[in-house]
Amino acid sequence: MRLVVAQCSVDYTGRLTAHLPLATRLLIVKADGSVLVHSDGGSYKPLNWMSPPCQLKVVDRADVEDTADDPTDDPAPLPEEDWVQQWDVVHAKTGDRLRVRLHEILEDTSVELGIDPGLQKDGVEAHLQALLAQNIETLGTDWSLVRREYPTAIGPVDILARDADGATVAIEIKRRGEIDGVEQLTRYLDLLNRDPLLAPVRGMFAAQAIKPQAKVLAHDRGIDCVTLDYDALRGIDDAESRLF
């Protein structure tokens, strides 16, 4: 990994065209050749970047414009033109280009990091689904689980259950309930209700938080909404597991 702090301007051409005016920034060149351009703010997203696989070519201004002209003949370059080194980064597959022109290099260090063991995660949607499946009775007395990831032609339904009356319920689980989740559940319900062995199937939209628009659309389509409390579900689960 190479870390450079420099006054630089940046141009990107690929999916879109973008330009960064001259300013002091952090440039990171990773082992795979990828380049990140960071400012001293924003969030984790760089101002500009090139993803791997790509190749970096460094060009020194002196090597390019080493003419025999008398320097006194040259007009003073504009600040934007007064670079000393240029990085040309080209994406190996898409051909996207990133050009960094360095004007003044304030820091330049390289360091060997080695491969990273990687991040271990816990507590996302898959976990919510497992917890709700294991505690399906929190949705109502005498509810029972049919199965998780119930397969259909257009994809698996998160949870299929039966309510106290034995009616089938298709449950769509999201961390955050938004309108597209309701659309997804609607497609499942359309399909499931064509199956005479299952029909009538009603829908339930379950999420840690559901946006008002999603609630309105769900209600309009006769889909119930329920807010999940991850900590509470985990608490129930822990309490149950302690019984054994």
Next chain:
Amino acid sequence: MRLVVAQCSVDYTGRLTAHLPLATRLLIVKADGSVLVHSDGGSYKPLNWMSPPCQLKVVDRADVEDTADDPTDDPAPLPEEDWVQQWDVVHAKTGDRLRVRLHEILEDTSVELGIDPGLQKDGVEAHLQALLAQNIETLGTDWSLVRREYPTAIGPVDILARDADGATVAIEIKRRGEIDGVEQLTRYLDLLNRDPLLAPVRGMFAAQAIKPQAKVLAHDRGIDCVTLDYDALRGIDDAESRLF
């Protein structure tokens, strides 16, 4: 901005729980207190991070465990326990926590960057929409623009146009055409067709690339698909502007 290269382990608790085992990484502390943990690979996303607004507290091991015990009495610490400095970063609003334990510091530099003028973009969906609106006749002879961002109760339709027969066409534009774009257009069409002054309104799904599943769904609902060539549209636009 502070740049630290160090052997470290990281723990995050917030929306989820995550852990990074001991390894050598780059740590970036930005002016707003935000912290990024980068490895020498992956893409622009850090392995872990804390977004602003947040506060960083640095704790030295020596200050915490400065006991009077005879050092020979202490059992040799496990590698994971053998840290020399700890960073506690707490998000000001959500309370999310990031803990970085530094074991060996290989680099530690600070640099003043100042505020960044920011990225200038070109060629995103808004631009596509403007270009297509200005060149609506590329969709068919004698087509005409009704208006961009045609307002409805559930949001604005990207473009409303009339075809050669005077029939109304609602156009949904995406950079990449996917299934939710078709769903969106379907909702607009349902609504627009309830308006006797407009009905019948047909739909057109326009994107630089449309996924097969989206095409199938669009076709199934009688929605036409069209692939937009951004460079060609821009070319037409440039050519037209040169006429004046």
Next chain:
DNA sequence: GCCTGAATTTCGACT
């Protein structure tokens, strides 16, 4: 301010 939709999204799982 919240809310909504796009993103050079990136990332992971599954087909």
Next chain:
DNA sequence: AGTCGAAGTTCAGGC
């Protein structure tokens, strides 16, 4: 390898 859905998404624009 392609496709699809989620993300501690982040980001920009509208109300």
